Amino acid sequence: MTRKMPPLAAVRVFEAAARLENFTAAANELGMTQAAVSYQVKLLEERLKAPLFLRERGRAVLTPLGAKLLPGLTQAFDTIEAAFASQREEDEALLTIATTRTFANAWLVWRLGAFQLDHPDLGVRLVTDGKLADLNAGEADIAIRAGQGQWDGLEAERLLPIDYTPMCSPGFLARVEAQLGRKVEPADLPTLPMLSPQDDWWDNWLCAAGVASEGRPKRGGLRLDSQADEANAAMSGQGFVMLTPYFWRNDLAEGKLVQPFPLTTEGNFGYWLAMPPARKSVPKIRRFREWLLREIAKGAEVHQGPRG
Known part of the structure; x- marks a missing residue:
């Protein structure tokens, strides 16, 4: 079924301007200029072939049509916001790490429990299925990979040589x-x-x-x-x-x-920590990266000593 809807950007601008009863306040909320808000409202009015606001000094007064549309649109945007907020909460509460079976079994799983105990608010999921996880598509938050450190769209930080x-x-x-x-x-x-x-x-x-x-x-x-x-x-x-x-x-x-x-x-070849650059500052990723680098540094000090 094809949805017959006005441009969503214009609808969003109208809802903000109507709820706040002010084009300038709507522009500030949406990060737009007042002129852009006026333009989007005009586009929607042209689509509906009817005015939505009566412009008064310092205030945007809704017409009967605008007043009729506002409650349903506000409820719809509240529902959308709640859906994404739920996803954000879930994303912030779970760290998914993709790595090789060797790195997981020989090193990471022996230490990962200590990281989780230090961060009890954060669940940790380890993926070692051998598939190269698409981090930009959200298949994992971060990856520890073996290779030369070159993966399209990712920032890679060398952890240790192989x-x-x-x-x-x-x-x-x-x-x-x-x-x-x-x-x-x-x-x-x-x-x-x-x-x-x-x-x-x-x-x-x-x-x-x-x-x-x-x-x-x-x-x-x-x-x-x-x-x-x-x-x-x-x-x-x-x-x-x-x-x-x-x-x-x-x-x-x-x-x-x-x-x-x-x-x-x-x-x-070496082992590398790989992540999308835009997500490097995400708190859960930042915390894991800082912990991992400390653990690698401690292990490197031991590794430099004589081998038994």
């Missing part, structure tokens, strides 16, 4: 070194069980370690979609895996994982 190195479980390493009769070396890795062997991180790290990786087997092996899954598989003794030490330092300290070699490789 470096990586081989890791495995202590038991798996002990078995490998028992079979070799010596400590494992980087050159041994292409012949040993690897998790996600097709990952380019393996080639990059092996090259940095001075090991030619051309021709290494990339088929077979267990292929997993995230560091979170790969780390769990490594902890269960299924092979060497390429992981970011920053995320797994607790598991390293607790002896669930070991890092056989001190060498780490860093590509041109």
Whole structure:
């Protein structure tokens, strides 16, 4: 059904001028000039083919037609305002964060409860479905993404680099070194069980370690979609895996994982905090950003120390 309505902008101006009985006051409320208010009212009168106001000095007096229209229009605008106010309240009460499964499972969920306790008025929803959330469309308030920091229409702030190195479980390493009769070396890795062997991180790290990786087997092996899954598989003794030490330092300290070699490789990727520029000052987003940067800074201080 096609709605047969006058221009909504003109209707809105008429309602304000009629309610306030003054064109200047209506202009101030709507952020318009008095001339613009007069113009919109005139457009509506021409559409209706009847006057809505009797102009008197300092006051806009409604005609019978104007007085008849005002109550229904005021009620309609009150309903619209209430609908948007409800949405604003709901939006202000819930922070939706989109991120990768790795960042969520290996770092964020361990700390997010502390943020929520510090802000009990704010609900927190975490989205890790692997889909790149459209922040400008409101699918999430803010995102923590892996990449190079370039996403159209978004402001990105670098949180930390993504470096990586081989890791495995202590038991798996002990078995490998028992079979070799010596400590494992980087050159041994292409012949040993690897998790996600097709990952380019393996080639990059092996090259940095001075090991030619051309021709290494990339088929077979267990292929997993995230560091979170790969780390769990490594902890269960299924092979060497390429992981970011920053995320797994607790598991390293607790002896669930070991890092056989001190060498780490860093590509041109990092984790970034991304948000629409226009929403950067929204209180809930500002509070989360400030908290996240503090937590990242604390973790970076620990990360600079010797690795266990």
